[in-house]
Amino acid sequence: MSQELSVDVLVIGAGPTGLGAAKRLNQINGPSWLIIDSNEKPGGLASTDVTPEGFLYDVGGHVIFSHYKYFDDCLDEALPNESDWYTHQRISYVRYKGLWVPYPFQNNISILPKEDQVACIDALIDAALEARVANTKPQNFDEWNVRNVGTAITDIFMRPYNFKVWAVPPSKMQCSWLGERVAAPNLKALVNNVIMNKVAGNWGPNATFRFPARDGTGGIWTAVAGTIPDSKKRFGKLGSVTKVDAAGKKVTLADGTTIKYQKLVSTMAVDSLVEKMGDAEGVKLSKDLFYSSTNVIGVGVRGQRPERIGDKCWLYFPEDNSPFYRATIFSNYSPHNQPEENVTLPTQQLANGQKTDGAAKPGPYWSIMLEVSESSMKPVDQKTIVAESIQGLINTDLLKPEDEIVSVYHRRFDHGYPTPTLERDGALKDLLPHLYKQDILSRGRFGSWKYEVGNQDHSFMLGVEAVDHAVNGAVELTLNYPDFVNGRHNTERRLVDGAQAFRELELRQKS
Secondary structure: OOOOEEEEEEEEEEOOOHHHHHHHHHHOOOOOOEEOOOOOOHHHHEEEEEEOOOHHHOOOOOOOOOEEHHHHHHHHOOOOHHHHHHEEEOOOEEEEOOEEOOOOOOHHHHHOHHHHHHHHHHHHHHHHHHHHOOOOOOOOOHHHHHHOOOOOOOHHHHHHHHHHHHHOOOHHOOOOOOOOOOOOOHHHHHHHHHOOOOOOOOOOOOOOEEEEEOOHHHHHHHHHOOOOHHEEEEEHHHOOOEEOOOOOOOOEEOOOOOOEOOOOEOOOOOOHHHHOOOOHHHHHHHHOEEEEEEEEEEEEOOEEEEEEEOOOEEEEEEOOOOOOEEEOOHHOOOHHHHHOOOOEEOOEEEOOOOOOOEEEEEEOEEEEEEEEEEOOOOOOOOOHHHHHHHHHHHHOOOOOOOEEEEEEEEEEEEEEEEEEEEOHHHHHHHHHHHHHHOOEOOOOOOOOOOHHHHHOHHHHHHHHHHHHHHHOOOOOOHHHHEEEEEEEEOOOOOOOOOOHHHHHHHHHHOO
């Protein structure tokens, strides 16, 4: 039965951004609020699926590393025990010419064949000389790559790999989003490593990462949602938005319920939001926002994990002998990401496509998760993509033709990556303020469309900071200053701040 509700702040979406907003609203305990989501299960694009055979797959390659103490606090509150987590050192490679080149590729050309080493160093020296005299900045991601790593590495890795990831050519992408995401090589160290036949050490913010012991990445967000009062949550069919009336400050749900609000924090894709608003101006502005779709494919395999796989985490594939750009050895993240050894499962097929008698047998089991991008510039045949991906696993030596496949998973996400195209910033510069004037803060991976602050920690804090801005006028650093928050450890906010801790101590002493 439909009803009319009224809150000060309404949050749409229970992915990391919406849950960040809800956590902050619950903490400050001021305005009335509600969080709604059309899915029964929280997590959004950071949720986890379980196959009928008992294999877990995140809906994309997610790991936990953090720039924010507040984010850490909230995760530690939700999953407080040491046994709730595994901590891993990233072991990551690029597959090239049958070799496993340690990541990042541009720092480890010492592994390449000699002719490639010579071509790469020649081009790197040319790029370094060019950079000394250049009086212009690179105009797009492709030019940025040529300027930073030279034409050879750009040709053999950067161009093919980034097209496979983004499903648009790098020449159509801007370069202001890069920040800490692409390693700029140190030419002296690189030449030294080539001569000494050494590899570079781990690089980047995710060189060490955490992963939940159980329930995959989605288990984190189920646990975080569990720390929010049930009375403030409306998930599933009861939380499905059909219309947003910005003028009337009212949201209509699928069951006819209306919710009046003063401020709206929306984490749905901003192009979908303006359509639900019937906002012609917003729809027009959102047309310049480009995104790619993501196909997540999971393959469950019977047998001991092979020696050649070892403890690899995730692997990159620039070449055209596989449709996927990334493979994650998902069974390496947690022993609970696949069925127990004593579970009996029939073989669905061998990796080479041959059928077997289908008799159920016990494990052990291991699993691989693949990601394949898709766009109008890079179409994917949904009927053949799984078979092509399994063949790609054979081509890249991740599977042997005779390996027994006991589970296959495939799910397509229409909105996979918010692409930092050349047109993006111009569109956002007008679109987000257009919504803000109507008391709508559109935030999150696709709410604010900024890939450079699209990880789980960023997304969560976009929600936290949106609430602080809506309630207290605080500056939204993550949204507006990505390079600033990515270049430091942000410790200002805490889940229990100093004043709260003092009040709690006082109350305990009085009692």
